[in-house]
Amino acid sequence: MSNRTPLMAGNWKMNLDHLEANHLVQGLAMALSDAGHDYSKCEVLVIPPFTDIRSVQTVVEADGLDIKYGAQDVSIHDNGAYTGEISTSMLTKLGCTYVVMGHSERREYHNESDELVGAKARKVLDAGMTPILCCGEALEVRKAGTHVEFVLAQIRAALAGWSAEDVAKIVIAYEPIWAIGTGETATAADAQEVCGAIREALRADYGDATAEATRILYGGSAKPANIKELMAEADIDGALVGGASLKADSFAQMAGFYA
Numbered sequence: 001m002s003n004r005t006p007l008m009a010g011n012w013k014m015n016l017d018h019l020e021a022n023h024l025v026q027g028l029a030m031a032l033s034d035a036g037h038d039y040s041k042c043e044v045l046v047i048p049p050f051t052d053i054r055s056v057q058t059v060v061e062a063d064g065l066d067i068k069y070g071a072q073d074v075s076i077h078d079n080g081a082y083t084g085e086i087s088t089s090m091l092t093k094l095g096c097t098y099v100v101m102g103h104s105e106r107r108e109y110h111n112e113s114d115e116l117v118g119a120k121a122r123k124v125l126d127a128g129m130t131p132i133l134c135c136g137e138a139l140e141v142r143k144a145g146t147h148v149e150f151v152l153a154q155i156r157a158a159l160a161g162w163s164a165e166d167v168a169k170i171v172i173a174y175e176p177i178w179a180i181g182t183g184e185t186a187t188a189a190d191a192q193e194v195c196g197a198i199r200e201a202l203r204a205d206y207g208d209a210t211a212e213a214t215r216i217l218y219g220g221s222a223k224p225a226n227i228k229e230l231m232a233e234a235d236i237d238g239a240l241v242g243g244a245s246l247k248a249d250s251f252a253q254m255a256g257f258y259a
């Protein structure tokens with residue numbers, strides 16, 4: 001049994017306005033409370049669009065909730081002439097504690113490279129927040145059987161030059177692209193194969209302490225029906241959930257996987 005605290009992270013993507021965000025967070029808090037959720041057994045994180053963060057902060061603070069929140073992306077710059085960008089200090093000011101980077105949708109639609117993803121992770125860590133570094137292969141790579149090498153290369157390129165101590169503070173999310181939003185979940189064994197290989201690569205590169213401390217999530221059509229099976233795997237420490245995080249009851253149920 002590892003001493004890593006499981007993390008259930010809901011990536012809302014480009015869904016829900018700030019009023020709907022209020023409603024979802026309140027509903028989630030209520031569903032978790034009704035289920036007697038023990039936050040020490042599973043951390044609960046919501047990752048709304050930027051425009052919802054202030055509303056989420058207001059609900060979380062007013063109701064004293066244990067739900068954490070973060071952002072889906074961030075700039076590598078501090079401030080200045082970067083139209084459309086959001087800085088780490090804007091996020092910390094709003095109480096964000098996590099930031100996602102390198103999601104396959106941003107790599108694909110915004111041409112984000114491993115180097116840029118790594119620079120974002122560095123910026124987020126330096127700002128005192130936790131980076132959630134996403135990786136994952138497309139269907140062609142999976143079919144070619146080179147998915148493990150592909151994913152390890154993404155992670156190694158993003159984290160080049162990092163210290164073992166810093167790597168231990170991040171979260172890695174393995175999201176096979178063919179399983180995102182398709183209803184096609186990787187089997188628990190498929191997910192474990194890659195998550196286990198990631199942990200072994202961390203062990204080889206940074207040593208046992210880092211390999212044991214770094215949390216590794218699975219993402220891709222994770223839902224109440226498959227979460228227990230996924231969480232039973234040795235190297236899966238939580239999930240990065242898209243669709244199923246948009247409903248309070250289903251996301252709360254996932255966070256209570258241990259019950």
Ligand SMILES: O=C(CO)COP(=O)(O)O
Pocket residue numbers: 011103175179180181182183219220221222240241242243244
């Ligand atoms: O991309 C994902 C989370 O970041 C996964 O999305 P789905 O859970 O909707 O497949």
